[in-house]
Amino acid sequence: MTEVAPSDQLLVVIDPVAHRSDGESVRIAKDVLSAGAATKVCLPAGPEEFARALARRGSRRPVVVGDDRALLRAVSLLHRQRALGACAVSLVPVGGVLSLARSLGVPMGAVAAARAVLDGRERRMDLLVDDSDGVVVGTLRIPSVALPSPGAVPFSGPGEGSGSGSGSGPGESAAARPPWLRTCQSLVRTLASRPGRLIAAPAPEASRPSRLRVEVDGVLVVDLDQPVESVSVTPGVLGGAEVEVRPVSLGAAVAPIRVVGRRVTVSGADFRYRADALVGGPVRTRTWVVWEGAWGLTLPVG
Incomplete structure (x- = not known):
């Protein structure tokens, strides 16, 4: 981990949802950050202002006050600006969707998270980048195909x-x-x-198995003739990503197929996928590539 200088100037970008849902935690975070560093506070009204604030940050270190979705928005914008290598991202988690922040090791309290921004260190992490320049910070999941609910x-x-x-x-x-x-x-x-x-028509099953072709580093893992329950891809494993494919069990239990690679291609009938907290698709084919050490997050020392 790389040490972060406490004298850095900070750009504190407050997600509007966080400001509305928990204004007290936002105020506490601002007070702690302002007491420990030179800060510029920005409260964007929407996605355009959010992007504009990050693009005009200058030498200031970006600090996002918000939930997982705000963090993902910031990482995605900085990636498209090709600026992730030049700055570490910091997060003060405020909001209702915080599972990703928790899994990354970000402190959950406003005070503890703000102090980590000031006194923590930068940890470089891998990123999944797809062929449309979308990013995945945590885990990519492709679930079974949801069946539409029939009407009466x-x-x-x-x-x-x-x-x-x-x-x-x-x-x-x-x-x-x-x-x-x-x-x-x-x-x-x-x-x-x-x-x-x-x-009322009888209720069907909630979903049906997907038929997907999954390739990892050019090697076929599963083909269209093998229905699968789900596919997941998680970066950060030996400089690559762990790919888990769960085939459909036809009687006896079938163990998941697990492989590690840097390039994952999924194709088949139109499918949707969940990239962290966001849903993408439908697409016929999509390729994800691991960018090793592509982004940095400020975390507590130790």
């Missing part, structure tokens, strides 16, 4: 919509029909115009 189907009783018993014969006028017949036919038309009864 209309049911028509005998004769509904067919006109039987409710219309006039050829050439027959309403005045020529006796009153009792006109009353009966009016009643039939009224009943026929009511909405049909709805019968």
Whole structure:
């Protein structure tokens, strides 16, 4: 880990969601950071201002006050600016989605996290970058294919919509029909115009297995003829990524397939994937490559 100088100037970017959800933690973080370093505080109103603030940070070290999504937004923007190698990112976690921050070792309290920003060290970590320049900090997951929930189907009783018993014969006028017949036919038309009864279709399984072709460093791991429950890719394993494929069990339990590599290509029918807290796709094919030591995060010493 590389030591971070406490005298660094800081650009504190406060995510609007964090400011609205927990203003007290945001205020505490600002007070601690301002007491320990020269800070410029920015409260962007939306994604455009968030990106503009990072692009104009100058020599200031970026500090994100927000949840996992705010951290991912900052890392993604700095990656596209090709600026991740020149600065360490710091995070004060505030918000409801913090599983990624916790897994990375960021302190959960506002005071402890702010002190880590001031006194911590930079830890370089790997990054997954896909062929559309999207990034994955934690884990990439490709789940089973979700099945759409069926709606209720209309049911028509005998004769509904067919006109039987409710219309006039050829050439027959309403005045020529006796009153009792006109009353009966009016009643039939009224009943026929009511909405049909709805019968709920039986609920299907929540998902069905995916059929995907997975290649790691050019070596085929699983092909389209082997349905899989899920695929996950996690960077940071021996300079590569751990790829786990879970085949569908057809009776006896099937152990997951685990391999390590630097380049992962997944293809098949349209599929969606979860990159950390974000959902991407649908796509027919996507390749992810490990960028070793591509970004730095400030963490507590020790």
